[in-house]
Amino acid sequence: MSITHCIFDLDGLLLDTESIYTECLQKMLTPYGKNFTTDMKVKMMGKSTLEAGQLLIRELELPMTDDEFLVKSNELYIEAFPDAQLMQGVQRLIEYLAKNNIPIAIATGSDEHLFELKTRNHRELFKLFDPIICTNATEVRKTKPEPDIFLEAARKFKQPPLSMSQCLVFEDAENGVQAALAAEMKVVLVPSLPLAAYSSNLVKQATVVLDKLTNFDPEMFGLPPMPPSSAS
């Protein structure tokens, strides 16, 4: 069955923010003599700021409370995120989907206030998404890898899809791919980390795996062809 709706992840998929997270979190850990490893990062990707912080505190046995993590990380994040850039191919793909009246949503573990900062320089593009679902620290919702956020996005489209299998999710993270599959949606994985960091079993379950978003072929999913372009 053809795809009728697309749901996008934010960090590491639409925006080049995963390298910023790594930099900020390493900065935070250095005074404690700790390293921010890829293994740790994989677990945190897609989670809310609070849950990600709780994982970090627990696994690295950091001498700080959840609230201290939220305050410290927020100081670093609000400095760094206004510089966030779009990932390659995003502008062209989103404009193509909007032009063809294909509904697009965002489902992210990002807090709303960080979403505002990250997208500050890209307001026009982000106006094209509806709904946009963020995850605040106080949110009562199961985060990725649970399917809840994608199911909520599907429900909140102005015209919801007839079936979840008509939704195509774009993700860069293991937790996100798992969540999309649990929601019985199709999923394009565009890894933001080296492929070796991902579980090979999960990679196999993704509908498609792409090096970069520019390689996405909408016709594979029954969507109209994308005009060729010189720019991203």
Ligand SMILES: O=c1[nH]cc([C@@H]2O[C@H](COP(=O)(O)O)[C@@H](O)[C@H]2O)c(=O)[nH]1
């Ligand atoms: O190195 C990290 N990457 C990602 C996250 C968390 O994962 C979310 C990624 O959200 P998305 O589902 O949009 O990729 C971020 O907003 C952040 O809460 C994190 O804590 N640390």
Ligand SMILES: [Mg+2]
């Ligand atoms: Mg992501």
